[in-house]
Amino acid sequence: MPVVTEIAVFYYGFICWKKTILNENEFSYHKDSGTITLLIAIIFIVAIETMVLHTLLAKWNHLAAWILSFLSIYSGVQLFGFLKSMSKRPISIEKDKLNLRYGIMSETTIELTNIDQIETWTKDIKLDENTRKLSFLGELESHNIIIRLKEENTLLGLYGIRRKYKNLVLHVDTKEEFINRIRTATR
Incomplete structure (x- = not known):
């Protein structure tokens, strides 16, 4: 299951961009809940944290700075995939x-x-x-x-x-x- 989740993150985040039109038997849950705004804010915080932490860690150890930066960017990509999947799966x-x-x-x-x-x-x-x-x-x-x-x-x-x-x-x-x-x- 972990591999399937990772594939789904990239599929919904970067491949599936077509707008979803709901059928009469389908219902959305993301428009009025505030979740999209919260996830966008978290992605923004992760981006800022990545830049600041990378700069600070680079003064100590370049390898550690790049490893942590990669993990932070990957976390942001996952959050983006989660965010995009909400409108695609009613x-x-x-x-x-x-x-x-x-x-x-x-x-x-x-x-x-x-x-x-x-x-x-x-x-x-x-x-x-x-x-x-x-x-x-x-x-x-x-x-x-x-x-x-x-x-x-x-x-x-x-x-x-x-x-x-x-x-x-x-x-x-x-x-x-x-x-x-x-x-x-x-x-």
Whole structure:
């Protein structure tokens, strides 16, 4: 899985530039959440930190300066790939499944028959082994929907890390339409 994640970072960051047009069964999650702005700010900070640290380390050891610079640039490239993947991988409702994606950072597929309850939820929530967030940013990103399941499911994260959950909180740009579509599909 780590190799696949690395390939996906470069694919979404540098190859896949075509604008994604959402179908009626697809929903975006990146436009209103502030995540794009946060990731751009982090990339900017990494760029500044790389230049300053390289200059300081070069006075001590050129090899160490270049190694650290390479690692910092690679981190920036990864963040850029994560950022670009968010608009390319929307949430989708297929026949009897809900495909939840958060770029290439996390994803899960939920059988619609396994959904016990879905509702608008903006209150703080304690994240634990039963309650997870779709976003890899955790508390740094807001959520507006909670999905409660009848049976436990698995959230697949970066580099193939698997986590079990029974409640999942996430952000969807058009939350009311999304909730109505799920409720209609589960009837």
